Amino acid sequence: MIRCISCGAEYGLDEIIYTCRECDSILEVVMEPDVSRDIFECRRNTMWKYKEFMPVDETRIISLQEGGTPFIKCDRLGEELGVNLHVKVEGSNPTGSFKDRGMSVGITKAVELGVDTVGCASTGNTSASLAAYAARAGLKCIVLLPSGKVALGKLAQAMFHGAEVLSVNGNFDEALEAVTALALEGELYLLNSINPYRLEGQKSIGFEIVDDLGWRSPDRIILPVGNAGNISAIWKGIREFYEAGFIEDLPRMTGIQAEGACPITNAVRKGADEIIPVENPETVATAIRIGAPVSALKALRAIYDSDGTSDTVTDEEILDAQKLLARTEGIGVEPASASSIAGLRKLVESGEIDNGEDVVCIVTGHLLKDPNTAINACKEPVSIEANIESLKNVLKDL
Numbered sequence: 001m002i003r004c005i006s007c008g009a010e011y012g013l014d015e016i017i018y019t020c021r022e023c024d025s026i027l028e029v030v031m032e033p034d035v036s037r038d039i040f041e042c043r044r045n046t047m048w049k050y051k052e053f054m055p056v057d058e059t060r061i062i063s064l065q066e067g068g069t070p071f072i073k074c075d076r077l078g079e080e081l082g083v084n085l086h087v088k089v090e091g092s093n094p095t096g097s098f099k100d101r102g103m104s105v106g107i108t109k110a111v112e113l114g115v116d117t118v119g120c121a122s123t124g125n126t127s128a129s130l131a132a133y134a135a136r137a138g139l140k141c142i143v144l145l146p147s148g149k150v151a152l153g154k155l156a157q158a159m160f161h162g163a164e165v166l167s168v169n170g171n172f173d174e175a176l177e178a179v180t181a182l183a184l185e186g187e188l189y190l191l192n193s194i195n196p197y198r199l200e201g202q203k204s205i206g207f208e209i210v211d212d213l214g215w216r217s218p219d220r221i222i223l224p225v226g227n228a229g230n231i232s233a234i235w236k237g238i239r240e241f242y243e244a245g246f247i248e249d250l251p252r253m254t255g256i257q258a259e260g261a262c263p264i265t266n267a268v269r270k271g272a273d274e275i276i277p278v279e280n281p282e283t284v285a286t287a288i289r290i291g292a293p294v295s296a297l298k299a300l301r302a303i304y305d306s307d308g309t310s311d312t313v314t315d316e317e318i319l320d321a322q323k324l325l326a327r328t329e330g331i332g333v334e335p336a337s338a339s340s341i342a343g344l345r346k347l348v349e350s351g352e353i354d355n356g357e358d359v360v361c362i363v364t365g366h367l368l369k370d371p372n373t374a375i376n377a378c379k380e381p382v383s384i385e386a387n388i389e390s391l392k393n394v395l396k397d398l
């Protein structure tokens, strides 16, 4: 069933509904499969390994083999920061971000519901992913992007997979409001993370982390927070495995926001249960350039219930962390993703994170999503003639 997280009103899994009809709050899918964790053994390593926990018909899944992403032990960076560090590399998903997990479930549901058009507003990755999965399912796809604020790789993907791409004169929050209104009139099936099926796919990040660690939780999971769906999803996944008896402990959920787009952090600092939207969100990390996160209520619960926290990082700290991860561990991520590493660094320095803590940082999207930012952060290549003298001449100065 689908349930309102505020008033508990219940809806059927076959209903097209995004917010509660009683109280307007957000919804979640409730699932309590009665299975043992042994069933996961020997299954192929994609997020569908955990299909009993996915609320869709398993005989017609729309998949590009998302999930099962690398879980990398980062000893050099961990030592530098004083923690035991793993990095979950979501850029290794089919279209290069974790959004694919949510879209696989969301598009599967769209096909079950018999819709012919899907749509979203996006800072970039949601549109790239939706365009690809809609193509695979043979559905029409409309995406709204804030004009001039979408990284090049993401734009290329959305267009190339054949979505109708509309450039909106406004920010993400405004684009989302417009497309939501259209969805409520029944013109398209909305696949932003207000759609509770999106989070059902993304909760598999939580499943994989505890599975990869040998059925235990890390002390802490750190991730970037924009529209706040992912932190809510991961916490939901981990709690489901906890309630199923697969693990005996829970991690502290730690959400990192950009200083120029931090309504969740502001709320956590005050201990508030609701956010106050940030009017003109701004950050180099375009994927988290969001002022009014739709899953704020779920995210705040995840943070409070897990005894976690939230903090901000500056654009400079984000870009420094992006480079640090790329150069000490060989893991290339887009700016928003690096905010988890920047946040880890800041929270270690402030003493919030203890020395030797078991930390998992989620890096959400691939470096090549935003090639301009990467190139701008580097010197131009040295230009040489194509002969050995010219080559030696350069090398002696290195």
Ligand SMILES: *Cc1c(COP(=O)(O)O)cnc(C)c1O
Residues within 6 Å of the ligand: 097, 098, 099, 125, 126, 193, 224, 225, 226, 227, 228, 229, 230, 231, 287, 288, 334, 336, 337, 364, 365, 366
């Ligand atoms: C979508 C996205 C985020 C933010 O996730 P939310 O669920 O909106 O909080 C962070 N990083 C990247 C790369 C993303 O694509």
Ligand SMILES: [Zn+2]
Residues within 6 Å of the ligand: 004, 005, 006, 007, 008, 009, 020, 021, 022, 023, 024, 025
């Ligand atoms: Zn309600």
